[in-house]
Amino acid sequence: MKLNQILLTIILGAALSFCTTVWAQGGGAPAQGGSAPAQSGDASGNPDFSLVTKAVDTNGDGKMSRAEWTSKGLPTSSFDMFEKGRDYVTQKDYEENAAPSGIDLNGDGKLTVEEFVEFDRSMSGGGAPGGAAPAGQGGEHK
Numbered sequence: 001m002k003l004n005q006i007l008l009t010i011i012l013g014a015a016l017s018f019c020t021t022v023w024a025q026g027g028g029a030p031a032q033g034g035s036a037p038a039q040s041g042d043a044s045g046n047p048d049f050s051l052v053t054k055a056v057d058t059n060g061d062g063k064m065s066r067a068e069w070t071s072k073g074l075p076t077s078s079f080d081m082f083e084k085g086r087d088y089v090t091q092k093d094y095e096e097n098a099a100p101s102g103i104d105l106n107g108d109g110k111l112t113v114e115e116f117v118e119f120d121r122s123m124s125g126g127g128a129p130g131g132a133a134p135a136g137q138g139g140e141h142k
Helices: 003-025 050-056 066-071 076-082 091-095 113-123
Strands: none
Touching: 050 091, 050 113, 066 076
16 A cells, blocks of 8 residues: 555544544534534434435435445444444434534534535534635635
């Protein structure tokens, strides 16, 4: 393996590890829309996941396969956390785990694939939600 490939593998592994840790601990950006953030282990404050399930479970079998999950751009680190060795994820898996506060970006109580992907991007250092550069990292040149 070339040195560049090794470095890229290490960086990507660290980013995925960070996202999984944040998700598992129920952390993340502050909740928007006035809803109380979910606490670690308390999934009662989770936004509705049914829009994600409907978009991802393309064959309608109630199981979101790794192929279905990744085809929508969802983070594999989250899939790996939920799948429990079965190679699929269900709506119930999500409902049993506290979602990180702030994942429902527009605060409407419903999680979409787009919000999930954007939240993961912002948590993994890919910019603030909405595609903007994080504060203090704008495109200005001095």
